[in-house]
Amino acid sequence: MVEVEKLREIAREVISRDDVRQLIGYRQGTYGFRARPAFITSPEEVDQLIFSPACVNNLATYLTLEEKLPVPRGQEPDLRKVAVMVKGCDSRALVQQMEEKAYERDRIVVLGIPCTGVVDMDKVEERFPNVLSRGEIALEGDKFILSFDGRREEVPKEELLADKCKRCRYPTPLVYDQLLDQEVARFADDDYSDIVELEKRSAEEKWAYWEEKFSRCIRCYSCRNVCPMCYCEDCVLDRLNPQWMRRSVDLSENTAYHIARAYHLAGRCIQCGECQRVCPVEIPLMELNRKFYKDVEELYDYEPGTDAEAPPLLATFKVDDREDFIL
Amino acid sequence: MKNPYIPYEVKILDARYETPGDRCIKTFKVTFADEKVWDTWSHLPGQCAMVGIPGVGESMFCISSSPTEKGYLRFSIMKMGKNTTALHELEAGDSFYVRGPLGNNFPLEEWKGKNIITIGGGIGQAPLRPVIQWIRDNREDYGELTVIYGARTSADHCFKDEFEELNSCGDACCHLAIDVEEEGWPHFVGFVPQLLMEVSPSPENAIAVTCGPPIMIKFVLQNLEKLGFTPDQVYTTLENRMKCGIGKCGRCNVGHLYVCKDGPVFSYAQIKDIPEAFA
Amino acid sequence: MAAKKLSKEKVQEALQELTKFRLIAPAKSDEVVIFKQITDPGEAFLDYGNSTVPPKKVVFPQTETLFRFQRGNPELREKNVEEEGTTVIFGLRPCDARAMSIVDRLFSWDFEDPYYLKRRELTTLVGLACNEPPSINCFCTSLGGSPFGKEGLDILLTDMGDHYLVQALTEKGEKLQDILSAHLEDAPAEEEKKAEEMAAQAEGKIARSINTEGIPEKLPTLWEHELWKKASAACLGCGICTFLCPTCHCFDIQDEVEEMGEGRRARMWDSCMFSEYTLHASGHNPRPTRRERTRNRISHKYSYYPKRFEVIACVGCGRCINLCPVNIDILEILEQVVDAS
Numbered sequence: 008m009v010e011v012e013k014l015r016e017i018a019r020e021v022i023s024r025d026d027v028r029q030l031i032g033y034r035q036g037t038y039g040f041r042a043r044p045a046f047i048t049s050p051e052e053v054d055q056l057i058f059s060p061a062c063v064n065n066l067a068t069y070l071t072l073e074e075k076l077p078v079p080r081g082q083e084p085d086l087r088k089v090a091v092m093v094k095g096c097d098s099r100a101l102v103q104q105m106e107e108k109a110y111e112r113d114r115i116v117v118l119g120i121p122c123t124g125v126v127d128m129d130k131v132e133e134r135f136p137n138v139l140s141r142g143e144i145a146l147e148g149d150k151f152i153l154s155f156d157g158r159r160e161e162v163p164k165e166e167l168l169a170d171k172c173k174r175c176r177y178p179t180p181l182v183y184d185q186l187l188d189q190e191v192a193r194f195a196d197d198d199y200s201d202i203v204e205l206e207k208r209s210a211e212e213k214w215a216y217w218e219e220k221f222s223r224c225i226r227c228y229s230c231r232n233v234c235p236m237c238y239c240e241d242c243v244l245d246r247l248n249p250q251w252m253r254r255s256v257d258l259s260e261n262t263a264y265h266i267a268r269a270y271h272l273a274g275r276c277i278q279c280g281e282c283q284r285v286c287p288v289e290i291p292l293m294e295l296n297r298k299f300y301k302d303v304e305e306l307y308d309y310e311p312g313t314d315a316e317a318p319p320l321l322a323t324f325k326v327d328d329r330e331d332f333i334l
Numbered sequence: 335m336k337n338p339y340i341p342y343e344v345k346i347l348d349a350r351y352e353t354p355g356d357r358c359i360k361t362f363k364v365t366f367a368d369e370k371v372w373d374t375w376s377h378l379p380g381q382c383a384m385v386g387i388p389g390v391g392e393s394m395f396c397i398s399s400s401p402t403e404k405g406y407l408r409f410s411i412m413k414m415g416k417n418t419t420a421l422h423e424l425e426a427g428d429s430f431y432v433r434g435p436l437g438n439n440f441p442l443e444e445w446k447g448k449n450i451i452t453i454g455g456g457i458g459q460a461p462l463r464p465v466i467q468w469i470r471d472n473r474e475d476y477g478e479l480t481v482i483y484g485a486r487t488s489a490d491h492c493f494k495d496e497f498e499e500l501n502s503c504g505d506a507c508c509h510l511a512i513d514v515e516e517e518g519w520p521h522f523v524g525f526v527p528q529l530l531m532e533v534s535p536s537p538e539n540a541i542a543v544t545c546g547p548p549i550m551i552k553f554v555l556q557n558l559e560k561l562g563f564t565p566d567q568v569y570t571t572l573e574n575r576m577k578c579g580i581g582k583c584g585r586c587n588v589g590h591l592y593v594c595k596d597g598p599v600f601s602y603a604q605i606k607d608i609p610e611a612f613a
Numbered sequence: 614m615a616a617k618k619l620s621k622e623k624v625q626e627a628l629q630e631l632t633k634f635r636l637i638a639p640a641k642s643d644e645v646v647i648f649k650q651i652t653d654p655g656e657a658f659l660d661y662g663n664s665t666v667p668p669k670k671v672v673f674p675q676t677e678t679l680f681r682f683q684r685g686n687p688e689l690r691e692k693n694v695e696e697e698g699t700t701v702i703f704g705l706r707p708c709d710a711r712a713m714s715i716v717d718r719l720f721s722w723d724f725e726d727p728y729y730l731k732r733r734e735l736t737t738l739v740g741l742a743c744n745e746p747p748s749i750n751c752f753c754t755s756l757g758g759s760p761f762g763k764e765g766l767d768i769l770l771t772d773m774g775d776h777y778l779v780q781a782l783t784e785k786g787e788k789l790q791d792i793l794s795a796h797l798e799d800a801p802a803e804e805e806k807k808a809e810e811m812a813a814q815a816e817g818k819i820a821r822s823i824n825t826e827g828i829p830e831k832l833p834t835l836w837e838h839e840l841w842k843k844a845s846a847a848c849l850g851c852g853i854c855t856f857l858c859p860t861c862h863c864f865d866i867q868d869e870v871e872e873m874g875e876g877r878r879a880r881m882w883d884s885c886m887f888s889e890y891t892l893h894a895s896g897h898n899p900r901p902t903r904r905e906r907t908r909n910r911i912s913h914k915y916s917y918y919p920k921r922f923e924v925i926a927c928v929g930c931g932r933c934i935n936l937c938p939v940n941i942d943i944l945e946i947l948e949q950v951v952d953a954s
Contacts, residue, residue, distance in 0.1 A: 036940040037942035038750060038934070038942070041940050042940075043939055043941075046846040072849065076901060137820075139820045219643065225666060227851050227856050227884075228851050229853050229938055245889060253867070255881050256882070284938070287857060287936045288645050288666070289643060
């Protein structure tokens with residue numbers, strides 16, 4: 008478990024550096040057990056930083072989300088670094104972003120957090136509803152300890168653990184300048200058993216399944232905006248001239264939106280699961296992304312976000328690439 | 335009440351280019367396909383209309399003709415994006431659709447008896463043209479009319495033939511400018527705010543109306559203040575991205591003001607304390 | 614009109630009666646509660662907190678046709694909302710009904726929006742009081758609403774255990790109550806008094822609040838305040854807060870061309886939090902970052918709208934707080950506004 012004091016000490020040292028502009032970490036949320044992103048620019052703000060199994064956000068997305076405004080005349084651009092705290096899965100986003108040359112390695116300071124798993128906040132709030140005062144979640148052994156309103160509740164880890172953590176292959180960050188705790192050995196793996204089950208369904212069943220889900224979609228674009236790999240300045244789904252996707256919200260356009268986005272993430276999605284977490288109408292987006300992930304691994308023996316020196320999958324051609332699926 | 339989202343079809347009587355280049359300006363003179371619309375149509379200088387083609391879209395443009403010009407409406411449209419490119423393809427005999435009149439108008443009643451100075455830059459002259467035309471057609475109601483207008487080059491001037499006519503008829507005093515020295519240009523060379531200081535109109539019983547690029551407006555407002563104009567003597571038009579034009583879709587707001595309803599005409603006094611007006 | 618009683622055993626048959634209209638009720642899609650048209654009364658799920666997407670989508674659909682056109686034919690065929698017929702929204706919460714009344718003011722300001730107003734005319738709202746606030750983040754009482762609020766509703770139902778108390782509040786409500794008369798009985802005496810006590814109890818359970826006095830006037834003075842940068846730092850620029858907000862009403866208008874030269878001009882929900890919301894064709898954007906857009910959203914709801922329409926455009930339903938993926942909390946922002954100097 009990450010010791011909060013040690014985390015704050017390291018953060019203090021990093022944000023005090025002249026060449027660091029901002030540090031992105033986690034702080035307590037505004038109600039219940041929630042945690043949320045923190046953006047600090049001075050050592051005095053360090054005391055709000057925390058890390059716990061409630062810290063579900065993937066902070067890597069902010070590196071590509073922050074707007075790049077034109078620099079006013081007479082001013083120099085601010086080239087200082089951004090420091091960011093990442094769990095194992097989040098660090099893969101950094102690796103993939105660097106693989107795609109979104110920025111150079113020397114523009115960021117990575118504070119890696121070896122992670123033993125985060126909670127599924129929906130499960131927590133269902134188990135302990137209507138908690139207003141700020142509560143805390145900790146992991147002790149194989150139990151989550153929830154402290155709130157003077158109570159201390161113990162819950163077996165697997166009952167509240169996020170599904171993605173049950174399949175996690177990389178709990179320790181793959182890139183870091185400093186590790187905030189001891190490395191965590193791999194404690195799970197992904198055998199795609201749920202995807203294999205979905206693959207077995209007939210075409211009619213699949214259509215009916217996805218029709219129910221996509222009919223709920225309200226095109227809030229939260230899935231796209233939270234995704235650390237979705238950072239095209241001129242997203243194909245936004246363009247008006249020419250227009251690829253209608254703005255109108257109906258089953259046809261929603262289906263096109265999700266399938267197009269899943270294709271654009273093939274070989275790039277690093278499985279952080281944020282898209283599914285943020286969806287307000289609970290569309291199981293990771294099922295789409297994991298299907299591609301499985302295919303990419305089987306066809307090309309490639310896992311995105313693991314090697315910053317590797318060329319991006321879809322920008323590479325090998326003579327012996329499989330072609331049997333091309334009609 | 336008529337559905338305010340349904341436009342009228344108009345037929346193009348005349349279509350001609352005012353200026354050349356990538357962002358060329360084309361002026362359309364149109365009349366309603368259904369003549370009966372004229373019976374209920376009434377607009378005043380400053381008001382706008384949504385102009386568009388079903389299948390492409392609509393954009394807001396000022397009506398560049400005064401209601402004293404009977405039987406037609408004029409729009410001067412700069413080629414900028416999807417809608418305007420499609421409109422530029424059209425010629426006399428073709429149709430497009432117009433929704434309006436929308437927005438508020440210049441308070442010409444209040445301006446009676448005053449000296450009017452119009453200060454325009456580039457395409458910004460389009461909303462000022464109906465003011466000039468209205469004053470010419472109601473000449474006794476207004477004092478002196480001074481027209482200050484500049485563009486990047488002489489080719490970029492709009493309404494070129496009208497300026498020649500305007501200067502020689504005695505209704506107004508015209509001052510033209512271009513940004514950079516050009517062979518054969520007999521008039522002022524420099525930016526519009528500079529020309530304004532050259533002309534140095536008196537604020538006594540006067541109203542100044544200005545439209546043009548934001549950077550020009552910024553310096554014109556500063557210079558008008560130097561010349562002694564108070565904020566309620568200065569008028570301008572604001573623009574913003576618009577969709578419904580009738581105050582429903584929410585996007586054109588500048589602070590608490592909706593450009594399509596409270597504007598596009600605003601006095602400087604109304605907007606000087608709203609930072610978003612100058613964003 | 615005297616209050617009535619609807620036994621819970623008779624709810625199904627009452628709903629069946631209403632299926633002759635366009636009956637909209639909360640229903641489940643997997644585990645998500647949504648308002649949708651039901652033809653089978655068994656689909657109605659009334660034992661719910663609140664829906665994710667508010668019932669505003671019934672009178673202000675996420676996507677709707679304004680008119681249709683055909684190449685070569687100058688006539689534009691206006692969409693006739695009357696065809697949708699009489700609609701009953703059954704079981705919505707008081708905050709969502711109050712929100713519709715707030716938005717009505719804009720859609721009837723000066724120009725009348727025929728699509729929205731006609732739908733409102735054709736729709737009867739049967740509300741369901743909140744015996745318990747549906748969420749820890751509800752704050753309707755801070756904005757003039759209540760878990761048992763009647764504003765905007767035609768009928769209010771209160772869950773009394775084995776039956777609902779039925780109170781008709783408007784002429785529309787009385788008409789609907791008449792239609793359902795076969796399934797209703799007279800309410801026991803004292804029941805309305807009991808409901809008032811339940812209302813006070815429910816109001817007492819609202820956990821969060823904000824004192825809105827002075828906020829509309831104060832917001833414009835905080836234009837350059839640093840609180841906006843901090844409040845918007847985590848924002849993803851998505852549309853969750855706006856699309857799930859019962860008082861948000863911004864929309865886009867786009868033309869769609871289908872086959873054979875047919876097409877339509879449609880309008881669809883838009884969000885002031887999207888980056889291209891105020892993007893001009895020239896490329897200029899007066900609100901280039903999330904900071905400006907967050908500042909605009911809060912100012913619009915808590916300052917610009919009340920300035921013009923005399924009511925704050927927020928009903929305290931708490932959806933934006935519950936569902937913001939990065940826990941941006943409007944009550945926290947408003948507290949900072951109140952505290953700011």
